[in-house]
Amino acid sequence: xxxxxxxxxxxxxxxxxxxxxxxxxxxxxxxxxxxxxxxxxxxxxxxxxxxxxxxxxxxxxxxxxxxxxxxxxxxxxxxxxxxxxxxxxxxxxxxxxxxxxxxxxxxxxxxxxxxxxxxxxxxxxxxxxxxxxxxxxxxxxxxxxxxxxxxxxxxxxxxxxxxxxxxxxxxxxxxxxxxxxxxxxxxxxxxxxxxxxxxxxxxxxxxxxxxxxxxxxxxxxxxxxxxxxxx
Amino acid sequence: xxxxxxxxxxxxxxxxxxxxxxxxxxxxxxxxxxxxxxxxxxxxxxxxxxxxxxxxxxxxxxxxxxxxxxxxxxxxxxxxxxxxxxxxxxxxxxxxxxxxxxxxxxxxxxxxxxxxxxxxxxxxxxxxxxxxxxxxxxxxxxxxxxxxxxxxxxxxxxxxxxxxxxxxxxxxxxxxxxxxxxxxxxxxxxxxxxxxxxxxxxxxxxxxxxxxxxxxxxxxxxxxxxxxxxx
Amino acid sequence: xxxxxxxxxxxxxxxxxxxxxxxxxxxxxxxxxxxxxxxxxxxxxxxxxxxxxxxxxxxxxxxxxxxxxxxxxxxxxxxxxxxxxxxxxxxxxxxxxxxxxxxxxxxxxxxxxxxxxxxxxxxxxxxxxxxxxxxxxxxxxxxxxxxxxxxxxxxxxxxxxxxxxxxxxxxxxxxxxxxxxxxxxxxxxxxxxxxxxxxxxxxxxxxxxxxxxxxxxxxxxxxxxxxxxxx
Amino acid sequence: xxxxxxxxxxxxxxxxxxxxxxxxxxxxxxxxxxxxxxxxxxxxxxxxxxxxxxxxxxxxxxxxxxxxxxxxxxxxxxxxxxxxxxxxxxxxxxxxxxxxxxxxxxxxxxxxxxxxxxxxxxxxxxxxxxxxxxxxxxxxxxxxxxxxxxxxxxxxxxxxxxxxxxxxxxxxxxxxxxxxxxxxxxxxxxxxxxxxxxxxxxxxxxxxxxxxxxxxxxxxxxxxxxxxxxx
Numbered sequence: 001x002x003x004x005x006x007x008x009x010x011x012x013x014x015x016x017x018x019x020x021x022x023x024x025x026x027x028x029x030x031x032x033x034x035x036x037x038x039x040x041x042x043x044x045x046x047x048x049x050x051x052x053x054x055x056x057x058x059x060x061x062x063x064x065x066x067x068x069x070x071x072x073x074x075x076x077x078x079x080x081x082x083x084x085x086x087x088x089x090x091x092x093x094x095x096x097x098x099x100x101x102x103x104x105x106x107x108x109x110x111x112x113x114x115x116x117x118x119x120x121x122x123x124x125x126x127x128x129x130x131x132x133x134x135x136x137x138x139x140x141x142x143x144x145x146x147x148x149x150x151x152x153x154x155x156x157x158x159x160x161x162x163x164x165x166x167x168x169x170x171x172x173x174x175x176x177x178x179x180x181x182x183x184x185x186x187x188x189x190x191x192x193x194x195x196x197x198x199x200x201x202x203x204x205x206x207x208x209x210x211x212x213x214x215x216x217x218x219x220x221x222x223x224x225x226x227x228x229x230x231x
Numbered sequence: 232x233x234x235x236x237x238x239x240x241x242x243x244x245x246x247x248x249x250x251x252x253x254x255x256x257x258x259x260x261x262x263x264x265x266x267x268x269x270x271x272x273x274x275x276x277x278x279x280x281x282x283x284x285x286x287x288x289x290x291x292x293x294x295x296x297x298x299x300x301x302x303x304x305x306x307x308x309x310x311x312x313x314x315x316x317x318x319x320x321x322x323x324x325x326x327x328x329x330x331x332x333x334x335x336x337x338x339x340x341x342x343x344x345x346x347x348x349x350x351x352x353x354x355x356x357x358x359x360x361x362x363x364x365x366x367x368x369x370x371x372x373x374x375x376x377x378x379x380x381x382x383x384x385x386x387x388x389x390x391x392x393x394x395x396x397x398x399x400x401x402x403x404x405x406x407x408x409x410x411x412x413x414x415x416x417x418x419x420x421x422x423x424x425x426x427x428x429x430x431x432x433x434x435x436x437x438x439x440x441x442x443x444x445x446x447x448x449x450x451x452x453x454x455x456x457x458x459x460x461x462x
Numbered sequence: 463x464x465x466x467x468x469x470x471x472x473x474x475x476x477x478x479x480x481x482x483x484x485x486x487x488x489x490x491x492x493x494x495x496x497x498x499x500x501x502x503x504x505x506x507x508x509x510x511x512x513x514x515x516x517x518x519x520x521x522x523x524x525x526x527x528x529x530x531x532x533x534x535x536x537x538x539x540x541x542x543x544x545x546x547x548x549x550x551x552x553x554x555x556x557x558x559x560x561x562x563x564x565x566x567x568x569x570x571x572x573x574x575x576x577x578x579x580x581x582x583x584x585x586x587x588x589x590x591x592x593x594x595x596x597x598x599x600x601x602x603x604x605x606x607x608x609x610x611x612x613x614x615x616x617x618x619x620x621x622x623x624x625x626x627x628x629x630x631x632x633x634x635x636x637x638x639x640x641x642x643x644x645x646x647x648x649x650x651x652x653x654x655x656x657x658x659x660x661x662x663x664x665x666x667x668x669x670x671x672x673x674x675x676x677x678x679x680x681x682x683x684x685x686x687x688x689x690x691x692x693x
Numbered sequence: 694x695x696x697x698x699x700x701x702x703x704x705x706x707x708x709x710x711x712x713x714x715x716x717x718x719x720x721x722x723x724x725x726x727x728x729x730x731x732x733x734x735x736x737x738x739x740x741x742x743x744x745x746x747x748x749x750x751x752x753x754x755x756x757x758x759x760x761x762x763x764x765x766x767x768x769x770x771x772x773x774x775x776x777x778x779x780x781x782x783x784x785x786x787x788x789x790x791x792x793x794x795x796x797x798x799x800x801x802x803x804x805x806x807x808x809x810x811x812x813x814x815x816x817x818x819x820x821x822x823x824x825x826x827x828x829x830x831x832x833x834x835x836x837x838x839x840x841x842x843x844x845x846x847x848x849x850x851x852x853x854x855x856x857x858x859x860x861x862x863x864x865x866x867x868x869x870x871x872x873x874x875x876x877x878x879x880x881x882x883x884x885x886x887x888x889x890x891x892x893x894x895x896x897x898x899x900x901x902x903x904x905x906x907x908x909x910x911x912x913x914x915x916x917x918x919x920x921x922x923x924x
Contacts, residue, residue, distance in 0.1 A: 007305055009302070009303050009304060009305045010299065010301050010302060010303070010304040010305070010307050010308070010309055010312065011301060011302065011303070012301045012302075012311075014301070014312075015301070015311065015312055015315040015316075016315040016316075042305075044308065044312050045276040045277050045308060045312075046276050046277070046279055046280060046308060046312045046313060046315070046316040047280070047312075047316070048277055049277060049278070049280050049281050050280050062306075063305045063306040064305065064306025068241065070241050070242060070243045070245070070246070071240070071241060071242065071243075072240050072241070072242070072327065072378075072379055072434070072435070073240060073241040073327055073328075074238055074240045074241070074273075074294045074295065074322065074325040074326075074327040074328050074434075075293075075294040075295025075322070075325060075327065075328035076241050076295075076327070076328070077241070077275065077276060077277060078241055080243075080246065081241065081245075081246055081275050081276075081277045081278075082277060084246040084247040084277070085246075085247075085277040085278070091305065091306070093793075093794060093795075094305040094306060095305075095795075096303065096304055096305040096306065096307070097304075097305050097306035097307070098793040098794070098795050098796070099793060099794065100786075100791040100792060100793050100794070101786060101791070101792065101793070101794045101797055101815070101820055101823060101824065102786075102788075102791050102815070102816050102817075102820055103791070104794055105816075105817055105819055105820045105823070122794070122795070123795050123798075124795075124798055126798055126826055126827055127794055127795055127798045129826045130794060130798070130823040130824070130826040130827065131794065131823070133819055133822045133823040133826065133860075133864070134819055134823065147303075148303055167826075171826070171864065203303070203305075204303070324562075324563060324564075326564075329562040329563070329564050329565070330562060330563065331555075331560040331561060331562050331563070332555060332560065332561065332562070332563045332566055332584070332589055332592060332593065333555075333557075333560050333584070333585055333586075333589055334560070335563055336585075336586055336588055336589045336592070353563070353564070354564050354567075355564075355567055357567055357595055357596055358563055358564055358567045360595045361563060361567070361592040361593070361595040361596065362563065362592070364588055364591045364592040364595065364629075364633070365588055365592065398595075402595070402633070469767055471764070471765050471766060471767045472761065472763050472764060472765070472766040472767070472769050472770070472771055472774065473763060473764065473765070474763045474764075474773075476763070476774075477763070477773065477774055477777040477778075478777040478778075504767075506770065506774050507738040507739050507770060507774075508738050508739070508741055508742060508770060508774045508775060508777070508778040509742070509774075509778070510739055511739060511740070511742050511743050512742050524768075525767045525768040526767065526768025526769075530703065532703050532704060532705045532707070532708070533702070533703060533704065533705075534702050534703070534704070534789065534840075534841055534896070534897070535702060535703040535789055535790075536700055536702045536703070536735075536756045536757065536784065536787040536788075536789040536790050536896075537755075537756040537757025537784070537787060537789065537790035538703050538757075538789070538790070539703070539737065539738060539739060540703055542705075542708065543703065543707075543708055543737050543738075543739045543740075544739060546708040546709040546739070547708075547709075547739040547740070553767065553768070556767040556768060557767075558765065558766055558767040558768065558769070559766075559767050559768035559769070609765075610765055665765070665767075666765070
């Protein structure tokens with residue numbers, strides 16, 4: 001089942017009623033594409049509780065967690081905090097929030113033991129392969145120079161996707177690879193699946209869309225069709 | 232009106248129902264001491280929304296914010312995020328989450344323009360005075376070597392409190408100074424007020440207490456009496 | 463005596479024979495302007511020893527130090543390290559290497575006790591004033607948006623210089639204020655002195671000059687004349 | 694040829710004449726064990742030039758480099774800086790100076806293209822394997838809880854060494870694995886080689902020794918004998 005992961009980032013539309021409205025749209029679509037497309041929303045820490053409570057089919061992720069256990073860590077967000085708020089997983093190592101190698105190791109291990117999913121971002125095939133060593137739930141490869149450009153990685157740098165998939169498979173064939181950066185249309189998403197990706201990670205395409213629901217529908221429908229074609 | 236500020240940190244009791252129960256106790260006391268003691272709870276980012284919705288008299292703070300504006304900042308928490316979630320202010324520069332000088336400058340300015348309070352922590356009289364230059368709502372002086380020890384700053388290092396108050400007044404007489412670090416009893420809190428502090432910032436004393444409500448009551452009552460004595 | 467401080471940054475010309483050649487030019491000028499202009503070169507950590515050994519009149523600074531004491535800190539550079547290598551002082555808190563408030567406090571205190579000078583950078587008048595609380599040897603105010611632009615702060619934002627000087631004087635009248643950002647000509651430097659600055663902090667103007675010696679001569683001569691005029 | 698790598702850290706003996714004396718001792722031993730044991734000294738950035746100039750057989754490394762290219766980066770140390778100062782390689786990701794996954798990727802690639810060696814530290818077998826994906830010159834596995842304890846990893850956690858070697862070989866059989874943490878005697882070093890390590894990374898054992906030369910001799914002799922036994 002292909003993955004449609006939407007990173008809310010800290011866009012103005014990520015917070016409060018705007019963020020909740022996008023989440024409710026995603027929920028509607030997740031019901032419609034139940035068993036066909038898996039919806040993930042990576043929301044700001046402050047919105048996890050409110051959005052998690054309102055959703056059922058959509059999988060809510062944190063965008064980042066801190067490599068600490070619960071304790072005297074003012075201003076830190078441990079894995080337990082996002083789990084308690086309702087998150088089922090977390091992004092790790094997004095290009096805007098890179099983590100140290102040893103912290104990715106630690107966080108993937110701790111998340112797994114807490115029953116939380118992990119989606120580790122990487123900017124190169126080698127970094128994606130290194131991340132796969134830790135056996136996260138998924139990795140996403142995103143050439144940072146394309147993030148937010150509207151130049152889809154699946155067209156501008158398809159070899160980054162295919163190399164990442166090849167290298168990740170050599171390390172750990174069970175880790176699915178998502179494609180990210182510059183993906184804005186159903187066509188881009190479908191192309192990513194044809195290249196071997198297990199789904200897409202998008203942000204501005206949805207969060208800055210005039211009609212976020214229509215955009216998510218377009219992406220979901222394209223992923224569904226591309227997945228069906230692959231049989 | 233003296234301030235009783237409780238920093239939840241990331242203690243196990245900070246999250247979910249445990250964190251909410253402490254907040255509801257604080258609300259009860261805040262009603263009881265309405266106009267007499269000002270209650271502030273600095274809660275984890277993931278709990279701001281749930282706790283804010285449940286409280287009225289207590290002032291809810293974030294523990295930290297990131298020095299960014301809303302935008303493409305995955306995993307960051309701008310001031311707008313905590314405001315949208317219901318916070319009325321934020322701790323800044325806690326010893327476990329120190330900020331750069333220029334970011335304190337920026338964040339105090341932006342918080343003020345957004346109508347959010349700021350409580351800037353500092354570890355020395357000079358750092359407290361430097362923070363006061365930015366005209367935050369309050370500063371708190373906490374010698375880090377006493378944090379979590381149960382050795383109250385008001386007894387172990389009273390000169391840190393009095394020096395901080397003197398230096399802050401020279402910079403900006405309108406910035407109240409709270410005392411923190413090692414304060415665990417009503418006596419410690421009263422002593423801080425006698426030294427000239429405008430209140431106390433506590434954490435483990437409440438968060439690790441067998442009976443957090445009783446501990447908050449003890450602290451509030453001592454602050455109320457000490458303030459009354461001062462006329 | 464006005465200060466001409468040149469920040470080598472990590473420009474290609476900062477290292478090896480290129481960096482040494484600029485240092486030897488500065489030494490020649492420092493002899494020529496002995497007692498008239500004070501020359502400071504802030505050089506990369508790896509070049510402090512070689513450049514210090516070759517110079518006499520010029521004051522060699524580090525560009526940054528880490529807030530640690532000598533010990534088990536792989537890859538860190540304590541104050542003792544730059545002193546041992548021959549530095550007489552250090553920049554702190556440059557806009558490209560901001561420090562935490564508490565680390566500036568600590569480092570200025572430790573540097574002073576080790577007999578090292580400190581030049582603390584700041585981006586706003588308030589930050590300059592806050593830095594002045596710690597009584598560093600000097601502060602430099604540099605609006606980051608002008609750094610490297612060639613738009614001189616002394617023309618584009620003269621009020622930043624004058625406000626900084628006014629606010630710093632209120633805190634600590636003994637801390638001289640240098641002007642930085644966009645200063646590329648003798649005229650810019652002279653204007654900074656006329657505004658009340660005690661000198662200038664430049665980088666690209668010298669390090670990217672076709673003839674760094676000629677550029678330093680131009681700046682020194684302008685500073686000398688402006689200082690003479692002030693009598 | 695087994696490797697004896699000594700990390701100077703920022704110990705008081707790392708700087709100035711003390712650091713140079715240890716380097717000259719290492720040079721003497723490196724001549725004595727020429728072709729038998731490879732000596733690497735990872736020295737503070739400020740000492741690279743002085744120590745490199747004085748040595749011939751010993752390989753001088755930096756302890757850390759910053760993930761930037763030469764340019765406007767005040768206080769940063771790019772690879773080009775340590776190369777220009779005479780270093781032949783660099784430690785990366787030491788437990789006291791962890792790097793982000795993407796920066797290890799970038800730095801190993803850039804170092805290789807500049808002809809510099811890289812020795813990437815890791816705290817777990819999985820992290821060592823992830824580092825091996827980037828094909829550094831070597832990796833070193835060091836359980837942080839043993840660093841500086843005198844409890845040798847080769848005795849206290851031999852399985853960390855053997856697991857690391859096994860996992861690294863699966864990723865990239867050409868990357869040698871050094872053992873570090875708690876190694877203080879020739880016996881510990883010999884044991885590491887018997888477990889399959891290609892050498893040892895030590896710090897306090899030499900830097901805090903009453904007689905650093907005697908300690909390096911002990912370690913070198915043990916490595917030489919253990920290597921000879923392996924044929």
